[in-house]
Amino acid sequence: MENNYLEIANTFPFWIIALIMLSVVVFQSIIFMKKAFKTGKKIGITDEQFKTTIRASTITSIGPSFAVLIGLVALISLIGSPMAFMRLGVIGAVMFETLCVDAGAEAVGVAANTLGFDLYAFSNVMWVMCVGSIGWLLIAGLFTPKLETFRVKLVRGRDYLLPVLSTAAVLGAFGYQVSRFVVELGPGTVAVLVSALTIVLVNLLSEKTNAKFLKEWALGIAMVTGMFGAVLFS
Amino acid sequence: MNNDEIYEKEFLKPIIYWGSRTCLLAVLISFAPALYIYFAYGVIPKASEILQAFILVAPYAVVLQIVEPPSYFPILGVPGTYMSFLAGNISNVRVPCSAIAQNAAGVVEGSKEGSIISTIAIGISVIVNLIILGIGVFVGAQLLAAFPPVVNEALKYILPSVFGGVFGSFAMRDIKLAIISLIVCVILVATNIIPTTLIAPIGVVVTIYVGIKLTNKKMEA
Numbered sequence: 019m020e021n022n023y024l025e026i027a028n029t030f031p032f033w034i035i036a037l038i039m040l041s042v043v044v045f046q047s048i049i050f051m052k053k054a055f056k057t058g059k060k061i062g063i064t065d066e067q068f069k070t071t072i073r074a075s076t077i078t079s080i081g082p083s084f085a086v087l088i089g090l091v092a093l094i095s096l097i098g099s100p101m102a103f104m105r106l107g108v109i110g111a112v113m114f115e116t117l118c119v120d121a122g123a124e125a126v127g128v129a130a131n132t133l134g135f136d137l138y139a140f141s142n143v144m145w146v147m148c149v150g151s152i153g154w155l156l157i158a159g160l161f162t163p164k165l166e167t168f169r170v171k172l173v174r175g176r177d178y179l180l181p182v183l184s185t186a187a188v189l190g191a192f193g194y195q196v197s198r199f200v201v202e203l204g205p206g207t208v209a210v211l212v213s214a215l216t217i218v219l220v221n222l223l224s225e226k227t228n229a230k231f232l233k234e235w236a237l238g239i240a241m242v243t244g245m246f247g248a249v250l251f252s
Numbered sequence: 253m254n255n256d257e258i259y260e261k262e263f264l265k266p267i268i269y270w271g272s273r274t275c276l277l278a279v280l281i282s283f284a285p286a287l288y289i290y291f292a293y294g295v296i297p298k299a300s301e302i303l304q305a306f307i308l309v310a311p312y313a314v315v316l317q318i319v320e321p322p323s324y325f326p327i328l329g330v331p332g333t334y335m336s337f338l339a340g341n342i343s344n345v346r347v348p349c350s351a352i353a354q355n356a357a358g359v360v361e362g363s364k365e366g367s368i369i370s371t372i373a374i375g376i377s378v379i380v381n382l383i384i385l386g387i388g389v390f391v392g393a394q395l396l397a398a399f400p401p402v403v404n405e406a407l408k409y410i411l412p413s414v415f416g417g418v419f420g421s422f423a424m425r426d427i428k429l430a431i432i433s434l435i436v437c438v439i440l441v442a443t444n445i446i447p448t449t450l451i452a453p454i455g456v457v458v459t460i461y462v463g464i465k466l467t468n469k470k471m472e473a
Contacts, residue, residue, distance in 0.1 A: 026289075026293070031288055031292070032285065032288070035281070035284045035285055035288065038281055038284075039278065039281050039282070039284075040382065042274055042277055042278050042281065042338075043274075043278075043338055043339050043378060043382075044378070044379070044382070045274065046270065046271070046274040046334065046335060046338060047335060047339075047374075047375040047378045047379065048375070049266075049270050050267060050270070050271075050331050050334075050335060050371050050375055051371060051372055051375035051376075053262070053263055053266060053267060053331075053371075054263070054331070054368045054369075054371035054372050054375070055372070056262070057258060057259060057262050057263040057368060058365070058368040058369075058372075060255075060258050060262070061255040061258055061259060061364060061365065061368075062255070062365075063357075063359075063365055063368060063369070067357040067358070067359070067369065068372065070353070070356045070357045071353040071356070071357050071369050071372045071373050071376075072372065072376055073356075074349075074352050074353040074355075074356040074357070074373065075349045075350075075352070075353045075372070075373040075374075075376040075377050075380075076376055076380055078348055078349045078352045078353070078377070079345055079349050079376070079377035079380040079381055080380060080384070081410055081413075081414070082341070082344045082345045082348065082410060082414055083345065083380060083381045083384040083385070084384065084407060084410070085344065085407055085410040085411065086341060086344070086345070086381065086384075086385065087384060087385065087388040087392055087395070087396070088396065088407060090385055090388050090389065090392055091388065091392040091393050091396060094389070094392070094393075099389050099390075100389075101285060102389070103385060103386070103389040104285075106340070106341070106385060107339070107340075107381070107382055107385055108278065108282075108338065108339060108340060109278070109282070109337075109338065109339075109340040110340040110341070111340055111341055111342070111344070113312075114309070114312065114313060117308075117309050117312060118305070118309055120308075121305040121306075121308035121309045122305045124305070124308060125297075125301045125302070125304040125305035125308065126297060126301050126305075137289065137293060137295050138295055138297065140289070141286060141289040141290070141295045141296060141297055142297040142301055142302060142305055143305075144285045144286040144289060145286045145297060145302045145305070146302060146305035146306055146308075146309060147282075148282045148283055148285070148286055149302060149306050150305075150306055150309045150310070150313045151282065151313065152279045152282060153313065153314060153317035153318075154316075154317050154320070154321075154337045154340075155275045155276070155278050155279045155282070155337060155338065156275075156276075156279060157317055157318070157321050157337070158271075158275050158321060158333055158334055158336075158337030158338065159271070159272045159273075159274075159275030159276045159279070159334075160272065160276075161321065162268070162271060162272070162321070162325075162330055162333045162334055163268050163330070165321060165322055165325045165330075165333065166325075166330050168322075169325065169326065169362070172464075176468075176471075178467065178471060179464060179467060180326075180360060180361070180362035180363060181360050181361055181362060181425075182426075182463045182464060182467045183326040183362060183460060183463070183464075184326035184327045184361035184362050184366075185361075185422050185425050185426050185429065185463065186326075186426075186429055186433075186456075186459040186460040186462070186463035186464075187323055187324065187325075187326040187327060187456055187459070187460060188326075188327055188347070188351060188418065188419075188422045189419065189422050189423065189426070189429050189430050189433040189455075189459050190323070190433050190437075190452070190455035190456030190457070190458065190459035190460065191323045191324065191343070191347075191452050191455065191456050192343075192415050192418050192419040192422070193419065193430075193433035193434050193436070193437040193455045193459065194437045194440075194441070194451045194452035194455045195343060195411075195415040195419075195452075196412075196415050196416055196419045196434065196437070197434065197437035197438040197440075197441045197442075197451075198441055198448075199411075199412040199415070199416075200434075200438055200441075201438060201441045201442045205409060206409060206411075206412040207412075209409040209412035209413045209416060210412045210413070210415060210416035210419075211416065212413075212416070213412070213413040213414075213415075213416035213417040213420065214416040214417060214419055214420030214423070215420065216417070216420075217416075217417045217420040217421045218420050218421070218423070218424055221355075221421060221424060222424075230356070233352070233355055233356035234352070234356045236352060236355070236356075236417070236421065237348055237352045237414070237417045237418065237421070240413065240416070240417035240420070240421075241410060241413040241414060241417055242413075243413075244409065244412065244413030244416055244417065245406035245407065245409045245410055245413050246402075246406050248406070248408075248409035248412070248413070249402060249405050249406045249409070252405070
């Protein structure tokens, strides 16, 4: 059995596979954005709103992307650069991929980051990453229009329910994410509280002073304050 | 054509066409690394070993696969759902970007305008994310080493900061719902009586139910 699996995992064909997968993602994003700009203009979205969106999203995605980068560096040492890049650029999330490395290794009787982890274990990891995550793609690929139908049914012409639905869904989903850190009563709790408070203050300030650009920076500012607030208390 | 028709015909229809195809194409490509190892090196695990590994990740993955799409759909919209589940990093990158952009642009989530703004926000986040990861894949380790230690320390707390920020910004719209959701989730997490993967969907269902009830009451009054 080939023991130096990482050498193999960093060979050219894996880069090609990663690039093909990433180009599907980029292709989809570009097509969708083009359509969104075109249709958006027709139904009355202003250039200013488009610009705001681009700025807000750029600012908001930088911080979390650096967090993904930390996961990427860790994952590279386990499955090589091209596959780590592919898994975190597509479908993936750091937690799921790390879980797969452990599960794939355990199922063939070895542990990650040990000498026993060979090409055989690596191939099992590749299988479980694939089989374990196609559910997300299949459900999104096949049932997204159904979700729209379901929402229309739920709202039944009562359009005032639309914003309630999204507010409630986010509060429910992120209520769980937040409580994980609230319950642990540590620096994470400080981060949650400081960040939540900051974003409320920034949004209020934006409304008071009519400084709309503050809304674009809101989560960016809140993240930085939350992060360093946690460091101060840790 | 009125705006609804333009949105349906010129936007939603091609989005569903391309969205389903790109996601299904990605399913096929995701088999490539495992198959390549088999064809190039003759190495393939036993079916029982793949299954065993799958069983280990299933409690986490399968539950999320069923509950995440409907939970995030109201904010992401149709195009945003295709994009987010293809690109991954949903709760930490896609949902925050979509939500903050819709808030900044002043559109209603779930409306046509909201769906279009969400599409652009997520598209931009995909590109920013890939640029940072693309640089990171070559110089990530050096980059992280070059940061002052306090920055690396702070980056450990980015997840709670993202979640707290998104929660706070939505709590402003409906503080009652926010408190209800938080109480339900904190109790469920702290008492640990149900599997953690089920807490989020329960939170979503409870808050949506209460939210609709409260709003209907307000509208009837």
